[in-house]
Amino acid sequence: MNDEDIERVLKSAGPRERPPAEIERALRNSLRTEWRAVVADERRSRQRRTTFALAAGVLAAAIGIWFAVPQLTGQAEVIGSMTLAAGEVRARSGRFDSWRPVAAGQVLTVGQVLETGSAGRSALTLPGGVSARLDHDTRLTLASAGEIVLDRGALYIDAGPATSAATRLDVITQSGSVRHVGTQYEVRLTGSGVRLRVREGRVEWQSNAGGIEQSAAGQQLTIGDDGSVERQATPLDDESWGWIAAVTPAIDIEGLPLADFLSWVARELGREVTYASPGAATEAAAVVLHGSIAGLTPRQALEAVVATTRVHVVLADRRILVSSQEAASQSAD
Amino acid sequence: MVSCHVDQNLADDQQLIRRMLAGDERAFDAFFNAYFARVYRFALPRLNGDVEAAQEVVQSTLTKAMRKMSDFRGESGLFTWICQICRHEVVDHIRARRRSRHVVLIDDQPELRMAIESVEAPEEYDLVKSYGRSEVARLVRAVLDCLPANYGDALEWKYIEGHSVEVIGQRLGIGTVAAQSLLARARIAFREALEKVFGADAAGIATSLGA
Numbered sequence: 195m196n197d198e199d200i201e202r203v204l205k206s207a208g209p210r211e212r213p214p215a216e217i218e219r220a221l222r223n224s225l226r227t228e229w230r231a232v233v234a235d236e237r238r239s240r241q242r243r244t245t246f247a248l249a250a251g252v253l254a255a256a257i258g259i260w261f262a263v264p265q266l267t268g269q270a271e272v273i274g275s276m277t278l279a280a281g282e283v284r285a286r287s288g289r290f291d292s293w294r295p296v297a298a299g300q301v302l303t304v305g306q307v308l309e310t311g312s313a314g315r316s317a318l319t320l321p322g323g324v325s326a327r328l329d330h331d332t333r334l335t336l337a338s339a340g341e342i343v344l345d346r347g348a349l350y351i352d353a354g355p356a357t358s359a360a361t362r363l364d365v366i367t368q369s370g371s372v373r374h375v376g377t378q379y380e381v382r383l384t385g386s387g388v389r390l391r392v393r394e395g396r397v398e399w400q401s402n403a404g405g406i407e408q409s410a411a412g413q414q415l416t417i418g419d420d421g422s423v424e425r426q427a428t429p430l431d432d433e434s435w436g437w438i439a440a441v442t443p444a445i446d447i448e449g450l451p452l453a454d455f456l457s458w459v460a461r462e463l464g465r466e467v468t469y470a471s472p473g474a475a476t477e478a479a480a481v482v483l484h485g486s487i488a489g490l491t492p493r494q495a496l497e498a499v500v501a502t503t504r505v506h507v508v509l510a511d512r513r514i515l516v517s518s519q520e521a522a523s524q525s526a527d
Numbered sequence: 528m529v530s531c532h533v534d535q536n537l538a539d540d541q542q543l544i545r546r547m548l549a550g551d552e553r554a555f556d557a558f559f560n561a562y563f564a565r566v567y568r569f570a571l572p573r574l575n576g577d578v579e580a581a582q583e584v585v586q587s588t589l590t591k592a593m594r595k596m597s598d599f600r601g602e603s604g605l606f607t608w609i610c611q612i613c614r615h616e617v618v619d620h621i622r623a624r625r626r627s628r629h630v631v632l633i634d635d636q637p638e639l640r641m642a643i644e645s646v647e648a649p650e651e652y653d654l655v656k657s658y659g660r661s662e663v664a665r666l667v668r669a670v671l672d673c674l675p676a677n678y679g680d681a682l683e684w685k686y687i688e689g690h691s692v693e694v695i696g697q698r699l700g701i702g703t704v705a706a707q708s709l710l711a712r713a714r715i716a717f718r719e720a721l722e723k724v725f726g727a728d729a730a731g732i733a734t735s736l737g738a
Binding site: 195197199200201202203204205206207209210211213214217218220221222224225226229230232233236287291305337343345346364366367368369370371 | 539542550564571586593664665672682686704705707708711714717
């Protein structure tokens with residue numbers, strides 16, 4: 195169902211009836227009066243509750259607060275958490291809410307608007323384990339568990355390997371929306387449209403006019419505000435992806451096999467792991483890591499971890515080439 | 528996330544109520560602008576098109592809604608909650624006056640009401656074939672009313688009245704880019720709501736409407 199279908203349905207159904215203007219005026223005035231009475235009653239009721247609470251003492255007040263907090267905090271649906279917040283990152287829960295700083299570990303709810311400042315970046319974990327990274331000067335709305343509205347800046351999505359069961363997520367921009375099929379991609383709003391780059395898997399772009407374009411790994415779509423779409427190749431691991439590494443939440447490597455760690459680094463760097471020999475693969479699977487890589491980028495973590503093992507890695511082309519140190523020494527000789 | 532209780536609206540609903548109970552005049556205007564016309568359209572066909580009765584029912588409905596606002600917990604959308612009040616008011620009005628014929632609309636039938644209030648319609652339930660063009664058209668308009676207020680208005684302004692995104696943004700008091708984003712969200716919500724209510728694709732609905 196595209197935009198033309200929507201237009202046909204709406205035009206066929208016709209406009210909704212407007213209430214007569216005189217009824218609207220009359221009801222607005224009478225309801226405003228009624229509303230002011232409700233507000234006055236609410237204030238009196240609040241004052242009575244306050245007086246009672248004071249008289250009842252500290253214990254009763256504490257119990258009252260304990261019961262009141264869930265009501266005051268609302269019942270918005272929790273859909274994820276802030277995994278990493280670097281620099282200025284803030285949120286608000288609706289159009290009447292004020293902005294508040296957000297820290298790593300805080301839960302995210304439907305309807306929240308998130309914003310990063312000029313020196314801020316952040317990473318979110320969403321339903322299905324989908325990881326979202328926000329670059330500087332980005333604003334988005336968590337419209338639902340499966341929809342993010344990107345108002346400005348850039349967003350990177352890592353929905354897991356292309357072979358996994360994909361969790362539905364639409365990234366909506368002013369020009370159209372992006373839907374992934376198990377993938378890693380970046381959506382960046384530019385002054386004149388949208389730039390969509392796919393690092394792994396495949397995504398589908400649907401413009402507001404209903405046009406659909408698919409894009410695969412290594413491709414970039416440049417979508418103009420006029421609806422034009424330009425397709426070109428894009429590198430998968432150059433410096434333009436570097437901002438994502440800066441907001442990659444570190445994984446817990448305690449007890450993790452080296453092979454799994456290498457796979458994680460490879461995904462984050464847009465590369466593939468290649469073992470130079472069966473022996474190297476066996477060794478990587480057998481080595482169990484201890485310690486922490488907190489605060490390190492994936493590339494820094496790779497250097498730090500490999501230095502403590504007997505394997506040797508080389509970053510070449512789009513690969514992380516892994517060999518045993520012994521084999522690497524013989525090759526050097 | 529579609530129809531009468533839209534998750535993304537719950538937080539806004541709660542905020543709106545808090546501001547209204549705190550005495551914020553702008554919050555009252557936002558409430559009235561968002562719900563008055565939709566509740567009126569909800570009541571009018573259930574009162575057999577009696578405008579005077581609709582005015583009385585809408586007034587009593589919105590008055591009761593405001594009086595009970597502090598009890599609203601967001602378990603359904605605010606519009607769904609207000610419609611529940613309105614249904615009771617319609618019945619009470621007819622009992623008291625005995626002058627209007629109580630109209631039971633097809634969207635008050637349990638299976639369709641569930642669909643409109645966001646439970647998916649069974650696949651085999653082919654509404655388009657079961658009802659006439661005017662009823663289907665009215666249901667499409669009812670679906671628009673079940674979307675967040677700005678969504679229904681924005682879709683009408685864009686696709687029926689043919690206004691530009693700039694004009695829509697001006698009417699909503701937001702920028703052009705924000706208006707484009709809102710339209711994108713509105714299209715998605717409308718599309719999903721139609722599919723839930725009709726169990727058919729939009730092209731089929733358009734055909735049944737004679738487009």
